[in-house]
Structures are given as C-alpha cells and as structure tokens.
C-alpha cells in the first residue's frame with residue numbers, strides 16, 4: 001500500500017488505525033452530508049463501507065454533492081458515490097445499495113453486521129427508523145443534519161446515551177390564524193395570507209373553504225362577517241377573466257375588508273390600526289418599474305405604485321388562466337407554486353400591499369420567494385463541517401471511547417455531541433442519559449431463536465404466556481396480560497382468538513423479522529410492548545427455542561382519547577377570533593415548500609435533529 005495513510009497512522013497510532021481499517025461501517029443517505037462523509041471515510045482509511053440511498057442524481061444536487069457530475073444525472077446516487085470515492089482511494093471495500101433502508105432485506109441481523117451506522121438522511125421518519133434498527137441491533141449510530149448555517153451531529157449508543165428519539169422533535173409552529181387573517185405584525189404574516197388565504201380563495205377550491213369558515217364562526221357578528229365575505233368571494237369569482245377583476249379584488253381585500261374590521265364592535269388588538277387603501281388613486285398611479293425583470297428589481301423593496309402594477313398584471317394573468325381552465329373543467333383550480341412567475345408576482349405584490357396597509361416592513365420578491373417556498377438554503381460548507389465532525393466521532397466510536405472510561409483510576413471525559421450554531425461556531429453538549437419513557441430505546445427487545453419452518457404461532461403464544469423470563473416481574477406478569485402479536489402492519493394474533501397452528505414461515509415470517517407483542521399494563525395511559533426478533537435456526541426438535549435478552553418492563557405512554565378531545569377543544573377556542581381553514585392550511589403550507597436549485601424542501605415529516613427554529617421568525621423551520 002502507498003504511503004497515503006502515513007498521516008493517519010502518525011496521528012492515531014497503528015492500533016487504532018488498524019481498527020479503522022478493519023471496521024465495517026454503514027452510511028445511510030448519499031446526499032449533501034453523505035457525499036462529504038464518504039469522501040472523508042475513504043480518505044481516513046475506513047476499510048469496509050456500505051452505502052445506501054434510494055434516489056437518483058438531480059441537476060439541483062450538483063452544487064454541493066461533489067461526488068456527482070453533470071454526466072451522472074438520473075443515475076443512482078449510491079452507485080455513483082461509490083465509483084467516485086473509489087477513485088480517491090481504491091484500497092477500500094465499498095458496497096452500494098440503490099434502495100430504501102425500509103426494505104426487508106435490511107433487517108436487524110444486517111444492521112448487526114456493522115460496527116457503526118452513520119445517518120446522512122433528510123427526513124424524520126427514516127432517521128427514526130434507522131435509530132430503531134440500531135437500537136435493536138445494538139450498533140452505535142451517529143446522526144447528523146444541517147439547515148442553512150446550522151448543523152449538528154449526535155452519537156447514540158444503546159444503554160449508554162440518549163437515542164435519536166429520546167428527545168421529542170420540535171413541531172414547526174405556524175402563526176395563529178387570527179394573526180394572519182386580521183392582526184398581522186410581521187412580513188411573513190402578510191406573505192402567508194397572500195399565498196395560503198387569498199390565492200386559495202380566488203383561484204383554489206373555494207366552496208369547502210367557505211363551508212369550513214362558517215363552521216368555525218363562534219358568534220353572530222363573526223357569522224355575519226363570514227357571510228359577507230363569502231358573498232364577496234362569490235362575486236369576485238364570478239368576475240374571473242374580466243378586465244375589472246384585479247381592481248375588484250384590490251377594492252375588496254385592501255379596502256372593504258379592512259373597513260369592515262375597523263368597524264367591528266369587538267375590537268381587535270392591533271399594534272397599529274390598519275389604513276384601508278385608496279384603490280382608485282393607487283390604480284391610476286400604478287406604474288411599471290423601470291428595472292422590472294432585473295436582479296435589482298427582484299431584490300429591492302417596491303413602491304406601493306409598483307406593487308399595484310404587479311398586482312394588477314399578475315391577477316389579470318391568473319384570472320385569465322382560471323377562466324380558460326374553468327371552460328374545460330368546472331372544478332379547475334390553480335395551486336400556488338413558487339416557480340410559477342404569475343403566482344409569485346401575485347404573492348409578492350399582495351404581501352407588499354397588505355404590509356403597506358398594516359405598516360409592516362415590505363419584503364422583496366426574492367425574499368418573498370424564500371419565505372413562501374419555505375426554503376432553507378443547503379450550504380456545502382455546513383455539510384462539509386458536519387461531515388468532518390461525524391468522521392471524528394466515528395473514529396472515537398471505533399476506538400470505543402465514547403463513554404467515560406477509567407484510565408489508571410481516573411475517569412476520562414465523556415464524548416460530547418457537537419452543534420454548529422451559525423456565527424457562534426461549534427458548541428458541544430455531553431451525550432445525555434436515555435429518556436426512561438422513550439418509546440424507541442426503552443422497549444423490551446428479545447431475540448427468539450427457533451426453526452421458522454416448524455415453530456407455530458400457537459407455540460409462540462404459549463411461550464409468551466408461560467415463559468418465566470416473560471411472565472415474572474413486579475407487575476402482574478406479562479404472561480397474564482397479553483393482547484396481540486403484530487408483524488409490521490399485520491396483526492397475526494389477538495390472544496382472545498386463541499393459538500394458531502400455522503408455522504411462522506407459513507405466516508411469511510423471515511429471519512430477522514421483529515414481532516411486536518402488545519400487553520395490557522397496570523399503569524393507566526400506558527401500554528407494554530416487547531419487540532421480539534426471530535432468528536431462524538435449523539433445529540430438528542419441534543419445540544426448540546432459545547430466548548436471548550432481558551426484559552425491562554418499561555411501559556410506553558399511549559394516546560389518550562380524553563386528552564386528544566381536550567386539545568381539539570382548545571384548538572377550537574383558539575379559532576374563535578379566526579377561521580379554522582386558514583389555520584390548518586397555513587400549517588401545511590408552512591412546511592410544504594418546494595425544492596429547487598440549491599434549496600431544501602421542508603416537509604412535515606422532515607426531521608430536524610435538535611435545532612428548534614421558530615416559524616414566527618420570518619425564517620425556515622426544518623433541517624436537512
């Protein structure tokens with residue numbers, strides 16, 4: 001071998017380097033962080049690497065996923081990442097899987113075959129799934145994520161540290177709907193109103209909106225306001241495609257509706273009272289900006305006259321598109337898309353005019369696009385820093401030095417998780433102890449070794465009810481309270497139905513599958529589960545079984561219908577001053593951005609690692 005590893009051997013010492021060379025590691029996801037990480041792993045001398053990614057390469061990946069080139073577009077990320085990384089260092093075994101990590105073949109025994117798993121994913125669901133598999137397999141996991149200039153790595157080791165799911169993940173907060181509808185105080189409130197409320201009312205599915213609005217009204221004055229609003233909306237929609245449409249909308253939403261709010265008996269709490277627009281004057285003064293179409297125009301604040309011009313122009317185009325569409329299909333609607341020029345013009349101009357009415361700072365078209373699309377820029381440098389931290393952690397894990405150990409009577413310092421907190425640089429935090437109520441890592445996990453071809457579900461039920469390992473305990477005993485056995489989405493057995501004579505393989509059970517055994521628990525609001533992995537052994541004995549692992553009898557909280565009802569009622573109360581539909585829609589819209597270019601898509605299930613970004617801060621909320 002050439003001298004490529006000299007620096008690594010010098011800095012780590014030959015023993016640790018040897019461990020790294022002989023280790024087997026898995027990298028899940030070969031996107032922004034994954035590409036950087038794979039490059040680091042091969043250069044650092046990790047000897048055996050498997051990578052998995054379900055996706056193919058897209059043009060928009062090329063600005064930061066440097067293992068890919070233009071010629072690779074549409075090819076498998078995992079395979080191309082492997083090929084490119086092998087060019088950096090051909091002395092590494094890399095196996096690539098163009099597949100989803102959820103596939104059955106990637107079962108617990110497969111996870112067990114690794115010394116370490118590194119997540120480089122972009123969504124919460126997959127992160128939680130990998131976390132669960134690592135816990136079941138007892139393999140350390142390094143999680144990582146970035147969002148713009150922020151990033152994080154965390155180490156999760158079963159029974160030593162918190163697992164990825166020990167901390168509840170922050171749910172993105174949407175501004176209260178009354179803020180959006182009546183009392184905006186920030187530019188984002190005006191933008192969300194334009195995009196999620198007005199755009200839908202004029203060009204989206206309107207009837208449901210009106211119905212739901214009426215349902216959410218709490219008093220007669222509100223009902224009356226809603227009735228007027230729905231009449232106004234019908235009038236506007238009847239004018240779709242006509243020359244007057246734009247001016248009519250302007251008059252309605254920037255003058256009449258504002259007047260209506262000002263005249264309401266029940267006073268709203270404004271920071272400053274809004275000023276209705278003098279629409280006639282504004283329309284006659286509307287002027288096309290001289291620099292329209294230039295980057296400067298995109299990035300600067302517009303005057304109300306310029307905004308009015310863009311508003312009238314875009315409304316006219318959208319309304320004509322609607323009218324055309326409706327001729328073909330009576331249910332035709334337009335959906336907001338930030339890459340639709342007319343829709344973006346409409347939302348920017350509307351947001352600006354509303355900001356003018358409420359005396360709020362105005363945002364450029366550029367900023368509006370970022371906010372309306374809920375885009376978090378993906379930054380190559382952040383990915384590179386985080387991937388660097390992951391590989392440093394990986395070396396510590398392979399060395400076994402992540403937990404405090406006694407060296408000559410002294411405890412070493414514990415490993416810490418690292419955060420990249422923007423301009424503040426890197427900060428660290430000790431890996432905390434696990435959360436005793438965590439559903440993911442505190443579930444009882446046992447391995448049952450049986451011959452799948454002869455062992456029956458009835459035998460399994462019997463075992464669960466009578467095996468002392470399961471039946472004993474400080475509660476009434478798990479054996480007396482069993483309710484059901486589930487495999488994936490299938491309920492194999494309800495204990496009330498009695499045993500079943502089919503063998504486990506006849507029930508499509510494979511080596512490495514995990515049964516979920518559900519039992520009733522004494523503790524109100526809790527349920528008791530045991531995850532039971534089956535491992536096939538070629539035993540000839542009919543009743544052979546071996547149960548490995550120990551039971552902890554931790555219970556997990558279950559959803560409480562009473563609590564849920566209460567929450568639902570609280571939500572309703574919150575909607576008193578507002579309209580239900582807009583609130584729900586906005587919540588979804590806030591998190592359903594579209595990805596393009598170097599940008600990130602923020603989906604509801606997308607998983608931040610830890611960093612809590614507040615939606616009220618004009619900013620994005622989720623993390624890559």
Ligand SMILES: Nc1ncnc2c1ncn2[C@@H]1O[C@H](COP(=O)(O)OP(=O)(O)OP(=O)(O)O)[C@@H](O)[C@H]1O
Nearest residue numbers: 029030031032053054055100101121122126599600
């Ligand atoms: N279940 C899964 N199994 C395997 N790979 C997954 C799974 N879920 C997500 N991934 C991969 O994780 C990677 C995350 O990378 P990254 O966050 O850079 O996203 P991206 O899709 O490349 O970027 P963008 O969303 O901006 O286009 C992606 O390549 C994605 O395909």
Ligand SMILES: [Zn+2]
Nearest residue numbers: 163166438441
């Ligand atoms: Zn946990």
